[in-house]
Amino acid sequence: MSNPQEMAFPRRKERFEVRRKESQDRKVLDEFFDHATLLAVSRLMHRGAFDTVDYPISTGKEGGVFRATKGSEYRAVKVYRIGNTTFRHLPPYTLEQLGRETSVGNFAGLISAWTRREHTILGQLTAAGVRVPKPHVHFRNVLVMEFIGIDGGAAPRLRDATIDDAAALYEDLVAQLSLMIRPGRLVHGDLSPWNVLYWEGKCVLIDVAQGIPADHPEARRLLDRDIANFVRFFKGLDFRVTKEEFLRAIGADHVGKRS
Ligand SMILES: Nc1ncnc2c1ncn2[C@@H]1O[C@H](COP(=O)(O)OP(=O)(O)O)[C@@H](O)[C@H]1O
Numbered sequence: 001m002s003n004p005q006e007m008a009f010p011r012r013k014e015r016f017e018v019r020r021k022e023s024q025d026r027k028v029l030d031e032f033f034d035h036a037t038l039l040a041v042s043r044l045m046h047r048g049a050f051d052t053v054d055y056p057i058s059t060g061k062e063g064g065v066f067r068a069t070k071g072s073e074y075r076a077v078k079v080y081r082i083g084n085t086t087f088r089h090l091p092p093y094t095l096e097q098l099g100r101e102t103s104v105g106n107f108a109g110l111i112s113a114w115t116r117r118e119h120t121i122l123g124q125l126t127a128a129g130v131r132v133p134k135p136h137v138h139f140r141n142v143l144v145m146e147f148i149g150i151d152g153g154a155a156p157r158l159r160d161a162t163i164d165d166a167a168a169l170y171e172d173l174v175a176q177l178s179l180m181i182r183p184g185r186l187v188h189g190d191l192s193p194w195n196v197l198y199w200e201g202k203c204v205l206i207d208v209a210q211g212i213p214a215d216h217p218e219a220r221r222l223l224d225r226d227i228a229n230f231v232r233f234f235k236g237l238d239f240r241v242t243k244e245e246f247l248r249a250i251g252a253d254h255v256g257k258r259s
């Protein structure tokens with residue numbers, strides 16, 4: 001088998017030789033694609049999940065998201081970093097659940113379980129009709145999903161987007177969250193203008209791994225927090241809605257109880 005790094009980044013050499021920001025790009029790639037991750041990437045490529053990894057869309061302490069190409073389509077590839085930083089900020093309810101799947105000291109096992117969890121929740125939300133990136137496949141710490149973009153560029157986060165019509169955005173968000181609660185029976189748990197993409201005037205919810213079943217005792221508190229974030233965001237757009245109105249509109253009464 002040829003070198004997985006060259007397979008995953010065939011354009012890397014020419015691209016990086018001509019560009020002055022070479023060392024910076026290389027640093028990002030080398031940092032994320034440790035040996036185990038490169039093997040996971042090449043396994044996914046062999047299975048046909050994508051042909052090439054193109055460029056990083058976002059990199060952070062816990063992971064990175066890359067655009068990839070598959071034939072004439074794009075994909076988003078989310079790579080979780082294998083290390084304990086990913087788990088420093090996890091809410092206890094998720095650790096409970098992950099701990100049932102793998103031992104809590106086994107970081108690689110935990111990351112696999114976390115990646116699988118994001119894939120599963122994206123699938124549940126897709127089935128419920130919520131606008132999220134459709135999940136394709138996952139392996140170890142790598143998740144491949146639908147790329148949400150415009151002309152090959154990634155869609156902006158709501159935080160960075162120019163919102164044309166705040167009232168229409170509110171209606172759309174209410175529709176998505178209502179579907180998420182019923183029939184999806186889930187609460188996002190980390191919803192903010194950073195975790196919603198703005199695509200053709202509509203919202204696409206992302207970053208769902210910490211999602212929580214709507215009948216979990218913690219779910220209502222998390223939903224209240226998610227909605228409070230958005231009440232503030234809409235206020236900044238000069239669109240006034242109270243937290244109570246917002247919660248009523250999405251059917252929050254169905255959260256925290258058995259359906
Ligand atoms: N499916 C996707 N299509 C396009 N861009 C995406 C997609 N998923 C994530 N992104 C981009 O990557 C960023 C980080 O993704 P996210 O899932 O929020 O991970 P985290 O916040 O854990 O780093 C997002 O803010 C968004 O800009």
Ligand SMILES: [Mg+2]
Nearest residue numbers: 194195206207
């Ligand atoms: Mg995020």
